[in-house]
Amino acid sequence: MKITGTFLDEITxxxxxxxxDVEEWAADFDAMRAVGIDTVILIRAGYRDRVTFNSETLSRELVMRPAYIDLVDLFLTQAERTGMTFYFGIYDSGRFWHQGQPEKEVELNLRFTEEVARKYGDRKAFGGWYMTHEIHEHDEGVTRLIERLARHVKGLKDVPVLMSPYVRGRKQFDDNPITPEEHEAQWDEILSILGGFVDTIAFQDGQVEFAELPVFMEINTRLARKHGLQPWSNVESFERGMPLNFLPIDWRNLRNKIEVAEAGGVEKLITFEFSHFMSPNSMWPSARTLYKRYQEYIDRG
Amino acid sequence: MKITGTFLDEITxxxxxxxxDVEEWAADFDAMRAVGIDTVILIRAGYRDRVTFNSETLSRELVMRPAYIDLVDLFLTQAERTGMTFYFGIYDSGRFWHQGQPEKEVELNLRFTEEVARKYGDRKAFGGWYMTHEIHEHDEGVTRLIERLARHVKGLKDVPVLMSPYVRGRKQFDDNPITPEEHEAQWDEILSILGGFVDTIAFQDGQVEFAELPVFMEINTRLARKHGLQPWSNVESFERGMPLNFLPIDWRNLRNKIEVAEAGGVEKLITFEFSHFMSPNSMWPSARTLYKRYQEYIDRG
Amino acid sequence: MKITGTFLDEITxxxxxxxxDVEEWAADFDAMRAVGIDTVILIRAGYRDRVTFNSETLSRELVMRPAYIDLVDLFLTQAERTGMTFYFGIYDSGRFWHQGQPEKEVELNLRFTEEVARKYGDRKAFGGWYMTHEIHEHDEGVTRLIERLARHVKGLKDVPVLMSPYVRGRKQFDDNPITPEEHEAQWDEILSILGGFVDTIAFQDGQVEFAELPVFMEINTRLARKHGLQPWSNVESFERGMPLNFLPIDWRNLRNKIEVAEAGGVEKLITFEFSHFMSPNSMWPSARTLYKRYQEYIDRG
Known part of the structure; x- marks a missing residue:
């Protein structure tokens, strides 16, 4: 099974x-295409005061920094040139939804996604929405935020809606990791709410220990199907649990997670993310060797 | 407005x-020159037991490690070859002035700068002194340390004296950031003492949030002029607020800060620092693309 | 004096x-050979659930992740091709010996090293055992663990046994650094136990301040000889005490430590480790310049 989707992380x-700039991004879309990537997912269109294009909506409500180039247009153009599908990740204020004001986060995104639909909705590559707000357990306010925004964006343009939550796993939260049972209960609840609006769910695979991954993968896949979502996996291509956060993953670890996801029955593999961690163009030389290892692996079949 | 000065950080x-070594430094001075850099500032000639040349003064007083090559001579030679002005940064013990013994720090530097003046004072590129001790608020002992050393070095060789303080900003000190009003009061006091001895002040621009930068820039520029100093800005070319400390800055952030400094009316832009963070020769590949972005920007005018 | 040995750190x-993969490792063994390396030391054959080859012993007792390629065979093959001696580092569970069960750690390694001796013991390059468990002071359970395993592996194949402990030095443990006197007392005790079974001891040199290194080096060398061990030094080629853990060391620091070790009378220099920190093939570009500096240094003689 191949990784056929990647996040794009330019507001980080x-x-x-x-x-x-354009020239380097074009080369990177070519490198993606060469290993079979057909889907790119903008992780977020904006975060706090940073934004991928100069949005009238956000600038009216907040003090935003200038976007010197329109990255949404750039990514759509490259996706169109290379025949890929583009998912649009919405705005994350970095504060309202963490500070008990999910309403404000929803309001901003209702208007913002309308602007996005007007501006980019007709673009050929625009093939999905991405729910940017990352969660790991049920919180009434935040689950309802995602429900309302997912419903709204589907009304604006009826394309698949994707989310990519994390697991409160031992590798990242080792003083208080979630058990598989708690995780299942939380997500049964969440997906019973989101099931009608979110189409696809790709859990991040890096927070749990390798030995626990099959168990969590089985739960995630089963729950997704139970609630009518497509199960994908977000095969993270950066290493967790190192003094240096974050560097390209060891190829053995990436391969292990790909094979666990495949055995777990997911329908598509995406990664966070190609351009830093497994690209021949990355700033990290070890990403270039990871690309080579991955290419040999998929060539062997 | 272009960045025309950079620190040199070889005692870090x-x-x-x-x-x-010499060959790589020569290539880097060429790369600096190619984008208009005319000023290099040795951030410190020594720190604790490390030193840029084998100083008799320091070795008499302290246990110093050997300097296998004379970096001051190397930098002066390169500055002379490429027509740049060199600022000499003094010695930082890393302890006496933090431990209530500014007198000891002054004494060491009085003798050390005399040795420096004898040894390198006649070099053609030797065009300034840099006050190495970084401060952010008024402390009687430390402000007087800078006053005495600035006065002394001007007596040794009458060339401009530069300092580059930091701001106790929200990005780095987010449990207790300084307000613009407190910052102004502190620096009005400090510059009323240093005004006659320090010629130029280049505040670091990376500790405050982007939205606050214009306010701090305005205060800094106004206070500098009030007390007779030239306002420059230290446009930091490394990213702050990331898990990885410190990597090359996002080009959008560098451009933003350049334009805020220009709008704020500073007279020259310097950076900490070219060779790691925006050089085509840097150990960080993303510095090489930053150089390219910056070059395109200044070529557009 | 040249660095003639390096660790291999592929389970980290x-x-x-x-x-x-094979091709890059072959190039790196060539680069090692070109600067005089004749000894490679596998730092550990396995750690927790990761392993350098699919071991029947470990898989019977523990849930292990797959080893997609046999790294022990790969390293032995490269060592044979380039005429080097290979030391085999044993298994570290990462838990039993930290959790009061050194018996369990010993049991696993008794069976594991027997498997290793059967599988690789006849290989031409197999010239030493490495005691993977790193210690810095006497702990009855752990010292006895090393004693028993060292004795056992020598019975399996009578080649030199190496260890590379650390010093609880000020650079890493600055709230509670060990004094030279305490260090000497601890290691006099430890080596009186291990003296008959461990042949060679290469203390890590990066945890103490540069100024203290000669004192610790003298103690280490003297104690080794007193108890009949060969003193080597592990000249660490990564930088300690930086925000970024771990990057290639400043060449000046490496040179300093090489010369202190030589003056201290050690018999061989090894490093942790060549392939990341001083190789022309490293993922870190500054390792490539470090290789160049080191090569110039040894060429000067």
Whole structure:
């Protein structure tokens, strides 16, 4: 099974910039295409005061920094040139929904996604919405936020809606990891609410120990199907649990997770993310060797 | 407005070494020159037991490690070859002035700068002194340390004296950031003392949030002029607020800060620092793309 | 004095992967050979659930992840091709010996090393055992663990046994660094137990301040000889005490430590480790310049 989708992370919390412009992005879409990637997912269109294009909606409500180039247009153009599907990740304020004001987060995104639909909705590559707000357990306010926004964006343009939650796993939260049973109960509840509006769910695979991954994968896949969602897996291509956060993953670890996901019966593999962690163009030389290892692997079949 | 000065950071607290020798430094001075850099500033001639040349003064007083090559001579030679002005950063013990013994720090530097003046004072490129001790608020002992050393070095060789303080900003000190009003009061006091001895002040621009930068820039520029100093800005070319400290900055962030500084009326832009963070020769590949982005930007005019 | 040995760190706690396969490893053994390396030391054959080859012993007792390629065979083959001696580092559970069950750690390794001796014991390059469990002071259970395993492996194949402990030095443990006197007392005790079974001891040199290194080096060398061990030094080629853990060391620091070790009378220099930190093939570009500096240094003689 191949990784056929990747996030695009140009408005980031924590990943340093490759400092690319059109020419470097074009080369990277070619490199993606060469290993079978057909889907690109903008992780977020904006975060706090940063944004991928100069949005009238956001600038009216908030003090935003300038977007010197329109990255949404750039990514759509490259997706069209290379025949890929583009998912649009919505805006994350980085504050309202963490500070008990999910209403404000919803309001902003209702108007923002309307602007996006007007501006980019007719673009050929625009093939999905991505629910940017990452969750790991049920919180009434935040689950309802995702429900309302997913319903709204499907009304604006009826294409699949994707989310990619995390697991409160031992590798990242080792003082208080979630058990498989708790995880299942939380997500049964969440997906009973979101099932009608979110189409696809790709859990992140990096927070749990390798030995626990099959158990969580089985739960995630089963729950997705129970509630009518397509199960994908987000095969993270960066290494977790190292003093250096975050560097390209060891190829053995990536392969292990690909094979666990395949055995778990997911329908598509995506990764966070190609351009920093497994690209021949990455700022990290070990991403270039990872690309080579991955290419040999898929060539062997 | 272009960045026309850079620090040289070969005795460092926190930046890993490029491991360059004469040949690589020569190439880097050429790369600097190609984008208009005319000023290089040695951030410190020594720190604790490390030193840029084998100083008799320091070795008499302290246990110093050997300097296998004379970096001051190397940098002066390159500055002379490429027609740049060199600022000499003094010695930082890393302890006396933090431990209530600013007198001891002054004494060491009085003798050390005399040795420096004897040894390198006649070099053609030697065009300034840099006050290495970084401060952010008024402390009687430390402000007087800078006053005495600035006065002394001007007596040794009458060339401009530069300092580059930081702001106790929200991005780095988010449990207790300074307000613009407090910052203004502190620096009005400090510059009323240093005004006659320090010629130029280049505040670091990376500790405050982007939205706050214009306010701090306005205060800094106004206070500098009020007390007779030239306002420059230290447009930091590394990213702050990331899990990885420190990597090349996102080009959008660098551009934003350049334009805020220009709008704020500073007279020159310098950066910490070219060779790691925006050089085509850097150990960080994303510095190489940053150089390309910056070059395109200045070529557009 | 040249560095003539290096660790191989492909089952790691904390160093990101270069993502190499046979072809890149072959190139790196060539690069080692070109600067005089004649000894390679596998730091550990396995750690927790990761392993360098699919071991029947470990898989019977523990849930292990698959080893997609046999790294022990790969390293032995490269060592044979380039005429080097290979030391085999044993298994570290990462838990039993930290959790008061050194017996369990011993049991696993008794069976595991027997499997290793059967499988690889006749290989031409197999020239030493490496005691993987790193210690810094005497703990009855752990010292006895090393004693029993060292005795056992020598019975399986009578080749030298090496260990590479650390010093609880100020650079890493600055709230509670060990004094030279305490260090000497601890190691006099430890080596009085291990002296008959461990042949060679290479203390890590990166945890103590540069100024203290000669004192610790003298103690280490003297104690080794007193108890009949060969003193080597592990000249670490990564930088300690930086925000980024771990990057290639500043060449000046490496040179300093090489010369201190030589003056201290050690018999061989090894490093942790060549392939990430001083190789022309490393994922870190500054390792490539470090290789160049080191090569110039040894060429000067």
């Amino acid at each position: 919390h924590d990943i340093p910039s490759n400092n690319w | 607290h926190d930046i890993p070494s490029n491991n360059w | 706690h904390d160093i990101p992967s270069n993502n190499w």
